[in-house]
Amino acid sequence: MSALTVLIAGFPLLGFLCLACAPLLIRRPLSESASAIIGVGSVALSAVAWAILATHHASPAYVHLWQWVSLPPLRVDFALYVDALTITMLGVITGVGLLIHLFAAGYMRGDDGYRRFFAYLNLFVGAMALLVMADNLVLLYLGWELVGLCSFLLIGFWYRNPENARAAGKAFLMTRIGDTALLIGIIALFWQTNTLGIQAAMAALQDPGHNDRMLAICALLLLAGAVGKSAQIPLQTWLPDAMAGPTPVSALIHAATMVTAGVYLIARCHALFQSSAMAMQTVAIIGTATLLVAGSSALVQTDIKRVLAYSTISQLGYMFAALGAGAFSAAIFHLVTHAFFKALLFLAAGATILRVRHKQSLDAMGGLARRLPFLCACFGVGCANLAALPLTAGYFSKEHLLLAIWHNQPPWLWWCALIGAAITGMYSFRIFYRIFFGPVKANDISRLPPAATRWQMGVPLVALGLLALAGGWIAPPLESIFVDAHAEPASLVVGIAGTLATLLGIALCWWFLARRPGSQALGLCREFLRQGWGFDALYQRLFVRPVLWISRVNRGDIVTQIYRGISALSLGANQFLSRAQNGTLRWYMATLLAATLLLLLVVHALARVSGP
Amino acid sequence: MNAQAIAAQSAESLQQIPLSHGLALAAALFCVGAVGMLIRRNILFTLMSLEICTNAVALAFVAAGAHWGNPDGQVMYVFVVTLAAAEVAIALALVLLFYRRHHTLDIDQLAAMRD
Numbered sequence A: 001m002s003a004l005t006v007l008i009a010g011f012p013l014l015g016f017l018c019l020a021c022a023p024l025l026i027r028r029p030l031s032e033s034a035s036a037i038i039g040v041g042s043v044a045l046s047a048v049a050w051a052i053l054a055t056h057h058a059s060p061a062y063v064h065l066w067q068w069v070s071l072p073p074l075r076v077d078f079a080l081y082v083d084a085l086t087i088t089m090l091g092v093i094t095g096v097g098l099l100i101h102l103f104a105a106g107y108m109r110g111d112d113g114y115r116r117f118f119a120y121l122n123l124f125v126g127a128m129a130l131l132v133m134a135d136n137l138v139l140l141y142l143g144w145e146l147v148g149l150c151s152f153l154l155i156g157f158w159y160r161n162p163e164n165a166r167a168a169g170k171a172f173l174m175t176r177i178g179d180t181a182l183l184i185g186i187i188a189l190f191w192q193t194n195t196l197g198i199q200a201a202m203a204a205l206q207d208p209g210h211n212d213r214m215l216a217i218c219a220l221l222l223l224a225g226a227v228g229k230s231a232q233i234p235l236q237t238w239l240p241d242a243m244a245g246p247t248p249v250s251a252l253i254h255a256a257t258m259v260t261a262g263v264y265l266i267a268r269c270h271a272l273f274q275s276s277a278m279a280m281q282t283v284a285i286i287g288t289a290t291l292l293v294a295g296s297s298a299l300v301q302t303d304i305k306r307v308l309a310y311s312t313i314s315q316l317g318y319m320f321a322a323l324g325a326g327a328f329s330a331a332i333f334h335l336v337t338h339a340f341f342k343a344l345l346f347l348a349a350g351a352t353i354l355r356v357r358h359k360q361s362l363d364a365m366g367g368l369a370r371r372l373p374f375l376c377a378c379f380g381v382g383c384a385n386l387a388a389l390p391l392t393a394g395y396f397s398k399e400h401l402l403l404a405i406w407h408n409q410p411p412w413l414w415w416c417a418l419i420g421a422a423i424t425g426m427y428s429f430r431i432f433y434r435i436f437f438g439p440v441k442a443n444d445i446s447r448l449p450p451a452a453t454r455w456q457m458g459v460p461l462v463a464l465g466l467l468a469l470a471g472g473w474i475a476p477p478l479e480s481i482f483v484d485a486h487a488e489p490a491s492l493v494v495g496i497a498g499t500l501a502t503l504l505g506i507a508l509c510w511w512f513l514a515r516r517p518g519s520q521a522l523g524l525c526r527e528f529l530r531q532g533w534g535f536d537a538l539y540q541r542l543f544v545r546p547v548l549w550i551s552r553v554n555r556g557d558i559v560t561q562i563y564r565g566i567s568a569l570s571l572g573a574n575q576f577l578s579r580a581q582n583g584t585l586r587w588y589m590a591t592l593l594a595a596t597l598l599l600l601l602v603v604h605a606l607a608r609v610s611g612p
Numbered sequence B: 001m002n003a004q005a006i007a008a009q010s011a012e013s014l015q016q017i018p019l020s021h022g023l024a025l026a027a028a029l030f031c032v033g034a035v036g037m038l039i040r041r042n043i044l045f046t047l048m049s050l051e052i053c054t055n056a057v058a059l060a061f062v063a064a065g066a067h068w069g070n071p072d073g074q075v076m077y078v079f080v081v082t083l084a085a086a087e088v089a090i091a092l093a094l095v096l097l098f099y100r101r102h103h104t105l106d107i108d109q110l111a112a113m114r115d
Helices: A002-026 A032-056 A084-107 A114-133 A137-155 A162-193 A198-204 A212-229 A238-244 A247-256 A258-268 A270-274 A277-298 A304-324 A328-355 A373-387 A393-408 A411-436 A455-473 A492-515 A520-530 A535-553 A558-580 A585-610 B003-015 B019-039 B043-068 B072-102 B107-114
Strands: A061-071 A074-082
Touching: A002 A032, A002 A061, A002 A074, A002 A114, A032 A084, A032 A114, A061 A137, A074 A084, A074 A114, A074 A137, A084 A114, A084 A247, A084 A258, A084 A328, A084 A455, A114 A137, A114 A247, A114 A258, A137 A162, A137 A198, A137 A212, A137 A238, A137 A247, A137 A258, A162 A198, A162 A212, A162 A238, A198 A270, A212 A258, A212 A270, A212 A277, A238 A247, A238 A304, A247 A258, A247 A304, A247 A328, A258 A270, A258 A304, A258 A328, A270 A277, A277 A304, A277 A411, A277 A520, A304 A328, A304 A393, A304 A411, A328 A373, A328 A393, A328 A455, A373 A393, A373 A411, A373 A455, A373 A492, A393 A411, A393 A455, A393 A492, A411 A492, A585 B019, A585 B107, B019 B043, B043 B072, B043 B107
Parallel strands: none
Antiparallel strands: A061 A074
């Protein structure tokens, strides 16, 4: 048991070490095949370890490895905790991670940084496994920071383009805001409960005599960390720019796993959140606002990957709304199905982008269905899931979400979620239609030579497609962990309303695409949405410009100016006095005489003053 | 008439001159020397003016010593004369070198040595 849990995180970390140190050991560049075998193999072993763990061992289990810090009363153990929630998350991380690694082995072929790419990806999988297995908040924070680092490194993977480096820096800074809040929250929670262990802290919350206001503040600080990592309002602006990274990275880190760490954190600390109705309400409102803002922005984007990025933010918003409604298992269920279909969408988009010579704009595509039938089918399955068409995995999980919001939230939040469902239907259909159908653009895509999709890329697409179709029937067994708020039976009306909203959205989108109504007001609105509701411009005005202004004002550093003044004074005095030393003897004599005379006069005057 | 009597007589005769007269003469001499130092460019005249200044100071010592009946003033005079002799010896040597190098006695040309 303990060996298996260690191996799940250990294999990818070992793979990272091998890939990172290989050039030092063998003294020549590692071949692409060797990099791919180490990179994919380590995650495959990790997935096997997960499969054995999930099928052969009872959970929950506690694995104590060693004592990390001991400063009584502070005690931090390097300990892992594995329960059904952890196993579910690990399944997504290792399973989807393995498929994306395999895809990347084909996708990244020929890239200069092939080995570096797999080293980062392996480090990411290891760190993410550590994050979800951590028994205490400090270990969780370690994993949290490591995945943030990997995200930064992989967004800026093609660092020679300054745009990519800028996007990486932006992602790092924006998530850092949340991370700082999370760290403060961890310390505050330690202050309140006197323990850093997650399970121990949650158990301690049951004891009476806690300061409810402080616990609410702890919950809000943890929420701020989750908001940063999961790209929710107001820290959502980094995720669309994060699409500068290679597509497999977008699939693994910015869709399937890392951005869901926030959802995991809230689900893991659900006892803390449930102790404060205000915190739960905040989670729900943030989620709902995010799903509407990001969904409407996704409607008008022209870059495939940006559409998918905004749809990811929107789907994460759904998960947050469900968390706020107390439907933790529904949120985790949606997390799992979302990982399947969003990874599928990103990988299919990546394969398509590769086939059309790295064009990402929807305007350059159209009518690709006949040229790329396989990718069209994969993308279609993904879009059907995204729109939550009946019988897909996305349908089942989203139905749970809507049901939970219906039962536990005020009606206006449910209506917002329903409008969000319609918007989801619209943008899912729009992107699918505009890539694979629609008018064929006058470009060279139709004349591309037919090329088979590499098997490394085809196999993951098929596997993810099957998971996205069938994944809805295997809901993760989370009843032992969460006492979900929605114990009520499924409501037929709610289910039908969700489906109707989606179909309405698709119909509306069809009408828009067919009629193409255009007016100036609509154009302005479109531009506003395309900029993601102007959040970037707002932050530019609110934070970036004032900081730049202050730095411009203080360019010379006011404190330094004082010291500069002293040195300038000394220098000036030096120059003045050295002018007296002009080498003319007669001038020396004159000054000597004058000074003596002056001195005598002074002495005389003093004697007169002090004399009798 | 022995030597002691002569000294006593001369001291007596000097004492008849008021101190202010001696000091005024010394001051006038010093001013002459100082002005000479300031306005003459020829290095030889500068040295001569310097000698006048030195002697003015020496005169002030002697006058004061006579006024107080103290031989220290005359002792100081001997020192001043010694100092002046040494100074002139070195200064004339320097003037000679200066003249050989620059073929001039203009003291302002010495400023070129500053650089």
